[in-house]
Amino acid sequence: MVPGASISAAPTRSPATSPGSGLSASPALALSFIAVGLGFLLATVVTLALYPALLALPYPHPHVVALVHVWLPGFLLTVCLGAWYQLTPVILGTKLRGIRAAWVHLPLHTIGVVALTIGLASGRYGLAAIGGSLVTLGTSISAGIVLWTFIDSSRRDAIAWSLPLAGGWLAITTLAGVVLATNRQDPWLATPVLALLGAHAHLGLIGFFLTLLQGVTFQLVPMFTLGQLCRPRCVAAGVIATQIGLPVIVGALAVGHQATLIAGAVILAGGLAATATALATTFASRRKRRLEIPLIAFCVGWGFLVIAGLQVALTRLRSGTWESIGATSAYGHLLIPGAFTLMVMGMLLKIVPFLTWMSAYGSAVGIKAVPRATELSRPRLEKFWLSLHLAALLLGWVALGLPNALGALMAQATPWLLLAGLTLYAGNLGGILAHLHPKLASRHS
Amino acid sequence: MNTIATSPAPLAEIEQAIRTVLDPEFGLSVWDLGLIYSVEATPDGVVRIAMTLTTQFCPAGDVILSGVRAAAESRSEGWPVEVALVWEPAWTPEMISPAGRDFLGWQ
Numbered sequence: 001m002v003p004g005a006s007i008s009a010a011p012t013r014s015p016a017t018s019p020g021s022g023l024s025a026s027p028a029l030a031l032s033f034i035a036v037g038l039g040f041l042l043a044t045v046v047t048l049a050l051y052p053a054l055l056a057l058p059y060p061h062p063h064v065v066a067l068v069h070v071w072l073p074g075f076l077l078t079v080c081l082g083a084w085y086q087l088t089p090v091i092l093g094t095k096l097r098g099i100r101a102a103w104v105h106l107p108l109h110t111i112g113v114v115a116l117t118i119g120l121a122s123g124r125y126g127l128a129a130i131g132g133s134l135v136t137l138g139t140s141i142s143a144g145i146v147l148w149t150f151i152d153s154s155r156r157d158a159i160a161w162s163l164p165l166a167g168g169w170l171a172i173t174t175l176a177g178v179v180l181a182t183n184r185q186d187p188w189l190a191t192p193v194l195a196l197l198g199a200h201a202h203l204g205l206i207g208f209f210l211t212l213l214q215g216v217t218f219q220l221v222p223m224f225t226l227g228q229l230c231r232p233r234c235v236a237a238g239v240i241a242t243q244i245g246l247p248v249i250v251g252a253l254a255v256g257h258q259a260t261l262i263a264g265a266v267i268l269a270g271g272l273a274a275t276a277t278a279l280a281t282t283f284a285s286r287r288k289r290r291l292e293i294p295l296i297a298f299c300v301g302w303g304f305l306v307i308a309g310l311q312v313a314l315t316r317l318r319s320g321t322w323e324s325i326g327a328t329s330a331y332g333h334l335l336i337p338g339a340f341t342l343m344v345m346g347m348l349l350k351i352v353p354f355l356t357w358m359s360a361y362g363s364a365v366g367i368k369a370v371p372r373a374t375e376l377s378r379p380r381l382e383k384f385w386l387s388l389h390l391a392a393l394l395l396g397w398v399a400l401g402l403p404n405a406l407g408a409l410m411a412q413a414t415p416w417l418l419l420a421g422l423t424l425y426a427g428n429l430g431g432i433l434a435h436l437h438p439k440l441a442s443r444h445s
Numbered sequence: 446m447n448t449i450a451t452s453p454a455p456l457a458e459i460e461q462a463i464r465t466v467l468d469p470e471f472g473l474s475v476w477d478l479g480l481i482y483s484v485e486a487t488p489d490g491v492v493r494i495a496m497t498l499t500t501q502f503c504p505a506g507d508v509i510l511s512g513v514r515a516a517a518e519s520r521s522e523g524w525p526v527e528v529a530l531v532w533e534p535a536w537t538p539e540m541i542s543p544a545g546r547d548f549l550g551w552q
Contacts, residue, residue, distance in 0.1 A: 090504045219502060224470060226499065226538055226549065287538045288471060289550035357469050358508060365512030366466050367519070373469035 027355035029102055031433070033082025034352060036110050038429060040074030045422045052415035055396065056408075058325050059332055060194060066121035068336065072204065073135060073174075074113045076344050080212065081109070081142060083351050088146050088163055091219050092153035098145040105145075108138040116177075125185035132181050136174040143167035158236035162215020165243060169207025176200045191254055199253040206246045206268065209340050210305070214238045214275050217302075218282060224295060224350055225286035234278035241271020262313075269313040276306050292374070293382035297346030300390070305339035330400045337418070338393050345389075345425065353377045353432050360435045376435055381428040388421030454486035454524050462516040463494070469505050473548055475513060479540025482531060484517075492517060492524045497536045506530075 047067060048054065057064050089096040096102070115131025118124070146167040153160065180196050183189045189196065218229050229235065248264030251257075279302060283291075291299070308331060315327070357373035364370050392414050399410035434440050463484070464476045475481060475496070482495040494517060498506050510528055517526045541549070 090502050093501060287549050287551040362508040365508055366515030372472040
């Protein structure tokens with residue numbers, strides 16, 4: 001060929017040069033948050049191994065509250081923060097603002113969660129309030145970073161809006177947690193503690209995790225499956241319903257107003273149905289037909305969330321309140337180790353290999369052969385983890401409904417199944433992150 | 446400053462090199478994904494590659510772009526290589542090659 005000749009891989013086009021993708025964000029920040037989150041996962045695993053009976057205790061028990069805080073703000077939130085910092089510039093199509101502040105967020109969050117959980121477990125609520133304040137300072141920083149980046153961006157669809165909205169709810173959640181801890185230390189609120197605990201939990205689970213997932217899901221799923229977002233209005237409806245339903249629910253939980261609570265639960269359930277519709281059509285449009293374990297876990301998590309939403313709406317409509325602490329525990333199991341954990345852990349099995357691949361092999365692309373990002377994870381370990389996790393959930397739910405010797409036996413077996421699954425999961429992620437070691441990376445390229 | 450090469454641009458070799466650049470998620474060549482719109486030798490002595498990404502929000506965009514450039518330069522026999530990222534026309538799954546569709550299980 002001579003100058004002026006060309007090869008065209010597609011029909012003739014006249015390309016307009018773009019200034020560049022501008023999407024490169026260092027994976028180091030995200031991976032650091034994820035590594036700390038895995039540390040909290042390990043802490044959970046060790047705690048469960050040492051005290052397997054914890055899962056059989058009623059949910060208001062201080063040790064259960066502490067364990068839930070190692071799991072939620074410790075593991076799930078920390079890994080989500082890492083993914084959040086990585087995805088925000090990608091979704092908003094602009095550089096992440098305040099990266100230095102994000103690095104400051106990491107130690108604040110880590111120290112804060114450790115102090116918070118020690119304070120909760122030991123009943124030293126002053127220490128819990130100090131830890132919570134550090135976490136709140138961190139979440140305020142992250143909310144500010146994401147809002148600043150959002151303002152810089154021109155993208156204004158529901159996916160983009162979910163980022164700053166989730167950030168705002170997160171900061172409110174952690175602040176509410178500090179208020180709760182100070183109230184336990186020196187009671188000054190007339191509201192019952194359990195009502196406040198319920199309001200705080202829903203603020204975090206629905207406000208941060210659900211809002212974020214209702215948006216980001218529709219960025220990630222098409223990206224991982226070569227699918228298309230088919231129902232953007234349903235996505236927007238889901239996010240809007242959550243923003244309306246959540247304050248209604250939280251306010252009603254705090255003051256104990258049942259009719260308002262039902263109205264909030266119905267609004268939220270409607271939003272979940274809209275999100276589920278959008279998700280189903282997006283998955284149906286996928287070009288990569290085979291669903292991998294991480295995406296199956298993610299879908300199962302969404303399924304549990306819809307069931308939990310329906311369960312709470314129907315129960316509240318029928319009897320106005322939960323029938324027992326056991327029923328509340330079952331709802332909590334469905335929501336925390338079920339829905340949100342499966343969604344976050346599933347997506348983490350896509351995000352961690354990708355970020356690791358970017359760090360370990362990105363600079364060698366086009367120069368020498370490199371493995372695929374998806375090859376870094378071990379499908380067999382993924383499969384065993386998901387099977388064990390689902391078995392643990394099933395056993396746990398059955399045990400909650402069986403107040404006899406068999407139920408007690410099942411309750412004893414549940415943490416061991418969960419533990420086995422988590423160990424495999426952590427081992428798999430450790431193996432993925434090991435690719436960051438230069439020797440292993442050079443062996444694979 | 447670019448110098449016009451005296452020998453013809455090895456476009457076929459460059460295409461083969463680009464085919465070795467894989468999408469990290471799907472393991473499919475960027476060529477089979479339909480991301481490469483054109484590879485041409487311009488009269489001013491440059492090999493210009495016009496390519497796109499599956500989405501403007503592709504987090505691996507910069508890595509794929511620099512990978513395509515590195516692969517092309519490895520076979521360009523001294524020809525300077527320019528990679529232009531374009532968004533028009535927008536990429537659609539219909540641009541995936543038949544081999545790529547088979548690979549993905551989409552037929």
